[in-house]
Amino acid sequence: MSEKTRADVVISLEKRLTIVREEARNEPSATPCFIFRVPQNLRLQLSPGDDTAYIPEVVSIGPYHAGNDCLRGMDYHKTRALNSVLTRTNQPLAYYLDPMYELEQNARKCYHGEVDMTYTTFVEMMLLDGCFMLEIIRGHNTGFDQLGYSPNDPVFTIRGYNNMASLIIKDMIKLENQIPFFVLEKLFDLQESRRTSGQLAQLASAMFIKWLTGEKLEVDHLKGKFLHCLNVFQYSLLLSIGDGLEDIQLLEPSMTQSNNPTDQHEFFYSASDLIEYGIKLKRPKKVKRPFWDIKWKSNGVLEIPRIFINNRFKVVFQNLVTFEQQCRKRNQLRPVITEYVTLMDKLIKSGTDVGHLHQAGIIVHQLRSDAEVASLFNELGKLAFVDPRVTSHYTGLYQQLNEHCNRWNHWKSELKMTYFGNPWAMASLFAAIVLLFLAFFQTFYTVYPYYWPPSRY
Template sequence: MGPTDWPEPAAGDESSAVVSDTDEHSEESSADANADETATRVQRWLDEGADAEAEEMAARVQRRIDESADAEAEEMAASMQRRVEALPGKAHESEPFTIFRVAGPMRGRNRHLYEPQMVSVGPFHRGAARLRAMEEHKWRYLRDLLARNNPGGDAPLAAYARAARELEPAARRRYAEPVALPPREFAEMLLLDGCFIVEFFLKGEDRAADALVDAAWAMQNVYNDLFLLENQLPFFVVERFYDIATGGLGRDYLVTSLLAKYLTMDTPQDAATARPPDGEILHLLHLYYHWFLPPEERTSDSGGGAAGKEEEEDEAFWDEWLAKPIHERVPWQMPPATELQDAGVTFRAKASPRSLVDVTFDRRGGVMEIPTAENYANRAMLANLVAYEQSRGRREMQRVASYALLMASLADGRRDAEALHRAGVLAGGDVDEAAAFYTHLCPPPEAVNNCYGEVYGGVREYCGRSWNRHRAVLAHDYFSNPWTSMSAAAAVLLLLLTVVQTVYTVLPYYHPT
């Protein structure tokens, strides 16, 4: 029987047909549900696989990053270790810095006082455009110095070159800033600048004809440049070249027989009796500072060696200094000159000062004696002495800086400067300019180990007495000039006559005749 021969369904079979159709739909729904579930499971599996793959990939990337960071850190550490190992000296060993640039605020106010005007010495100002003219002159001075050793002209320049290469590492360590010059160029700079300094002073001693030495303005400018803190060579370089040039005369002869003639001209020291400082001479400015100020007076101890005795004296000095009240260790700001005069203080120019900083105060008479500033008019030198003091150890007493602070406090305004001028403390020149110079020169008071603690204390004690102030007002108001003095005298005489007349008028009542 073929397909077409199937019997038609009976009417009673419709329900079964419907059931069959329903079953088909159920089967389809179940299949769809299974498919959805399968798809969900597949998607979940795919998602889980993707998450695992993403996590694995992220872990691989992180490992690569960590490995790269570790490699970079190791490379950085190795590079820094090489830099540390290349440093001169040993750990916890202080660097022997002796040549510094002047601090920012002080330098900014007075650049012309700290920068060379004609000749550069050392690396800090090497190659400056304004100083190029003198570079050629250095070579001429080198030729002249070589001719001193051998008039025939074949002087042993190699001896100077060997000395310069030998001294280069130690000389480089004396500069507080890194010097970018390679060793050969640095050694050549030492040779050229050191021989220039030696020949400059030898020409002055010989009084040889030279355009630089004969021109007074040029020599003074060069002389000033050789004593700038930023323009120094270590003294052992100059000493070594002088030794070669003179055949071994040595440091003492260089200092006492040559340099003393020039470095003591503006100091209390006499060239014939000037002696070098104990220990190492740092540079020319240090030697000048040594002769500019008398040695500090400290009690000597007879026991122990020289080094031990010096350490004991330093310890005793600082124990005594720290035991003082704070206002004596860090003195209060000195009032202006006119205010002190109103309180009874009198200013005088010191007749025979030991140095420019030899300031004293008489507590009984109220007289402050200050050396006349005109006795030392080289402001560039004074500014660099202050800068040199600031570059020394923080325990060192700073006498030149103390003097600058004192003068800046006293000459606070025009009237104050005029009062000091009338007293002879400021002599010559513009008093306003002098007052401004000290104001711009001095460092911050808290940065100075002030040597005038006793002077400040004496002034404070004297000004605290009311009688001194009243006496000063009386003298200022009634005896400041002849006319007011005559008026005051007449008033006193009239008062006395009135008192006498009153007495003679009252007496007859008590003693009748």
């Protein structure tokens, strides 16, 4: 290589290194990347068609799918939402637009990789998408008629189970279809003309829980800084059924190193196997208990809180698990949902296992069969990776169950199910024992005089 060619290579690389170093110095630590594209290796693990759970169906939110021609039909309704906000609050466009200019730099850095949007287009997207999402959240809490929309509106109305607004909510929780939550909070505060301090998260939480379960549940502990709507939904699920996070800290990942990192997550028993080892699967008596709060009782009972599964469950948990997997790589978030899915995937190997959990009142579902529920958890399990170096919330539970599942308990359970499962078997066992004792005594009194004859004196 000539000296001239070598110098050209050095100059070219130095220019590229300068750009990287400059970006590293300027990047604020307060706005880490947290809106991800789904990695190709995760998509490849899914069954054909399952990757559609990440792709919006009716509306694009954020830059990743903004150029999708199939979603452009909603752009008109985004403009309608902005017009409704301006009319209702009686404010000029600049009142909402100027703060978006101020947030543009930090918001852009929340996305993974380079966002191929001009400064103007990105700001316009934040304002239109943000106002559109806020109208959906407000409408599902206060009623769209209260916002000035007609009952026959094609988008801003609630009619039936799979209406347009319902499909929009489904798109709002997809990982690739997000805008930073601080953008939404800023627009919400501007509409309220005050600092609302967590009110938006409460409204969004109520909408998401109602959409998923059909129940109106209050979430009293929803506080803190949220990344985006999917992150709000995650907290809503973890808190809506329980009284609080108790011993799980979501934003402080547990990096406790295990002495035996290779076996702390090892657990190979399905629900059917546990029953064979004499373990009783029960739903806890305490109703207000988080679905992930699974506990082992010393009397041989495994308590698993109830979980409701419908046709919306998969898309929610698929996006949540993928979100946690990406945050795990950056040590940003405790993978609570991932750990729960991993445990349920271990317990459920077939429709028979689902049947046992259903009979115990643990799983309630609206799917076509128990086998379909089993397939759902097995598919989610393909996405769920739990770092063997990190102590899971269920590490202690795995150890307790493994200690219980030994040969003695298996034999004892088998004996109990075989001979004490019904009164006829018990009667047969009792009769066999009586006959055994009678035969023993008969033999004894027959043999005894031969070896120890009675004395003649």
